[in-house]
Amino acid sequence: MIDKELKEKKDCMGCHACENICPTNSTSMETDEEGFLYPSVDYSLCIKCNKCANVCPIINRKQVFNDPIAYSCINNDEKIRLDSSSGGIFTLIAEQVIDQGGVVFGASFNNEFEVEHSFVETKRILWKLRGSKYVQSKIGDSYKQAKEFLQSGREVLFTGTPCQIAGLKNFLGESYTNLFMIDIICHGVPSPDVWRKYVKFREKFAGSPAKRIAFRRKDDGWKQYSVLFLFKNNTEYLQNLRKDLYMRAFLKDVCLRPSCYHCKFKGLNRQSDITLADFWGIQNILPEMNDDKGTSLLFINSKAGQVLFDEIKDGMMYQEVDIQEAVKYNSAAIKSVHFNPKRDAFMSEKDNLPFDKLVNKYCTDPCRQVVKSTFKDISDVI
Ligand SMILES: Cc1cc2nc3c(=O)[nH]c(=O)nc-3n(C[C@H](O)[C@H](O)[C@H](O)COP(=O)(O)OP(=O)(O)OC[C@H]3O[C@@H](n4cnc5c(N)ncnc54)[C@H](O)[C@@H]3O)c2cc1C
Incomplete structure (x- = not known):
C-alpha cells in the first residue's frame, strides 16, 4: 500500500493520484502539521489491490525523452x-480549447482563498x-473528473505543476487524443497553512475579510510585480514582491513542501505537451x-503540443529561442531549490509567532534572488 511502499514521507509530492484511484475510498489525503496533504490508508476498508502504490509517480517513475x-x-x-x-x-x-467545446482544469481560489484545482467550461469565468x-493547489477529485470528460469525448486541457501532470498521467494509465496537458x-x-495564516494576518490588519487577492499585479511592471489584497471594507493592500511578507518567505524557501527540495520532475524532458x-x-536574449x-x-x-501551438499562434507574437540559453535565466526549469537550513524552525514556529515576527525572524538576510538581481537585471524572481 502507498503508505508502506513510499520509502520516505518527504518523497510524496501530494498529487492525489492514489486517492483518486482507490476503488474503496480507503486512501484519503490528510493534512499534516505543516499544512501539506499526504495519503493515509484506512485498513478497515482497504481490499489490498495496491492500486494506490502502482499509480504513484514517485514509486513508478516514467522516463520521457522529447526534443x-x-x-x-x-x-x-x-x-x-x-x-x-x-x-x-x-x-x-x-480559450482555444473552450471554443472547441472543451473543458479546462487549473488552480483557482475557493471562497476562503484556499487554492484548489477546479474546471471551467466558459470563457466568462476563465479568470x-x-x-x-x-500555494500548493489541492487536486481533490479533479483527475477523476478529467477522466469522465475524456471518456465522454470532450477535449480536456489539464494544467498544473509538473508533479501534478505526472500524477494525472499515471492515474489515466493510457493516452487520450482529446487530452492536452x-x-x-x-x-x-x-x-497552504502558511498561506492561510498570511491571509488571516492581512485581514486582521485591514479589519475586514478579503474579497480579491492577486499574487502578480503588474502596476510597477512585470519584473517588479506586486501582491494585491482588496478587502470588503474597500481598503487595499499592494506591496512589491521583495517587501511582501509572504513572498519573502516563499523566495527564501522556508515554507515549501519537503519534496520540492529534491523535485523529481525537473529537466527538459517533461511529461506535458506544453x-x-x-x-x-x-x-x-530578445x-x-x-x-x-x-x-x-x-x-x-509533444506532437499534441505542436498542434495546440499551431492553433493559437495567430493570437500572439512569438519567436523561437535556444532552449539552453533560455533556461540559463530560469534555473527552476532544471534544478530544485536549495534546502534552507532555517526551514524547519520557520515551520515549527508558524503557529506561535505573528506572521510579521515569524518572517522577520527567519527571512531577514537578503534573498538569493535580490543579490542576484543587482548583477544581471532581475532574473529568476519566480
Ligand atoms: C507555485 C508556482 C511556482 C512557479 N515558479 C516559476 C519559476 O520558478 N519560474 C518561472 O518561469 N515560472 C514559474 N511559475 C509559472 C509562472 O508564474 C506562470 O504561471 C506561467 O508563466 C504562466 O503564465 P501565463 O501568463 O501564461 O498564465 P497565467 O494565467 O498567469 O497562469 C495560469 C496558469 O497557472 C496555473 N497555476 C496557477 N497557480 C497554480 C498552482 N498553485 N499550482 C498549479 N498550477 C497553478 C493555472 O492552473 C494556469 O494553468 C510558477 C507558478 C507557480 C504557480
Whole structure:
C-alpha cells in the first residue's frame, strides 16, 4: 500500500493520484502539521489491490525523452496579458480549447482563498484559473473528473505543476487524443497553512475579510510585480514582491513542501505537451520582446503540443529561442531549490509567532534572488 511502499514521507509530492484511484475510498489525503496533504490508508476498508502504490509517480517513475522547442511568446490581447503572470499564453490556449467545446482544469481560489484545482467550461469565468497562486493547489477529485470528460469525448486541457501532470498521467494509465496537458516551470509550492495564516494576518490588519487577492499585479511592471489584497471594507493592500511578507518567505524557501527540495520532475524532458514559464532574461536574449508587461517562455514537448501551438499562434507574437540559453535565466526549469537550513524552525514556529515576527525572524538576510538581481537585471524572481 502507498503508505508502506513510499520509502520516505518527504518523497510524496501530494498529487492525489492514489486517492483518486482507490476503488474503496480507503486512501484519503490528510493534512499534516505543516499544512501539506499526504495519503493515509484506512485498513478497515482497504481490499489490498495496491492500486494506490502502482499509480504513484514517485514509486513508478516514467522516463520521457522529447526534443522540446522553445519560444518567446506574448499574447496579442494586452488586457489579458496584463492580468496574467507572464505573457498570458495560458488564457490563449484555454480559450482555444473552450471554443472547441472543451473543458479546462487549473488552480483557482475557493471562497476562503484556499487554492484548489477546479474546471471551467466558459470563457466568462476563465479568470478564476488565470494568474499564478503561490500555494500548493489541492487536486481533490479533479483527475477523476478529467477522466469522465475524456471518456465522454470532450477535449480536456489539464494544467498544473509538473508533479501534478505526472500524477494525472499515471492515474489515466493510457493516452487520450482529446487530452492536452500544460505544466509550468515550478520553483516549488508553499504550505497552504502558511498561506492561510498570511491571509488571516492581512485581514486582521485591514479589519475586514478579503474579497480579491492577486499574487502578480503588474502596476510597477512585470519584473517588479506586486501582491494585491482588496478587502470588503474597500481598503487595499499592494506591496512589491521583495517587501511582501509572504513572498519573502516563499523566495527564501522556508515554507515549501519537503519534496520540492529534491523535485523529481525537473529537466527538459517533461511529461506535458506544453510547458509555460516567465521568460526571465528576455532582456538579454530578445530585447525587442521585453516591454516589462510580461513575456512567456513556452516549450513544445509533444506532437499534441505542436498542434495546440499551431492553433493559437495567430493570437500572439512569438519567436523561437535556444532552449539552453533560455533556461540559463530560469534555473527552476532544471534544478530544485536549495534546502534552507532555517526551514524547519520557520515551520515549527508558524503557529506561535505573528506572521510579521515569524518572517522577520527567519527571512531577514537578503534573498538569493535580490543579490542576484543587482548583477544581471532581475532574473529568476519566480
Ligand atoms: C507555485 C508556482 C511556482 C512557479 N515558479 C516559476 C519559476 O520558478 N519560474 C518561472 O518561469 N515560472 C514559474 N511559475 C509559472 C509562472 O508564474 C506562470 O504561471 C506561467 O508563466 C504562466 O503564465 P501565463 O501568463 O501564461 O498564465 P497565467 O494565467 O498567469 O497562469 C495560469 C496558469 O497557472 C496555473 N497555476 C496557477 N497557480 C497554480 C498552482 N498553485 N499550482 C498549479 N498550477 C497553478 C493555472 O492552473 C494556469 O494553468 C510558477 C507558478 C507557480 C504557480
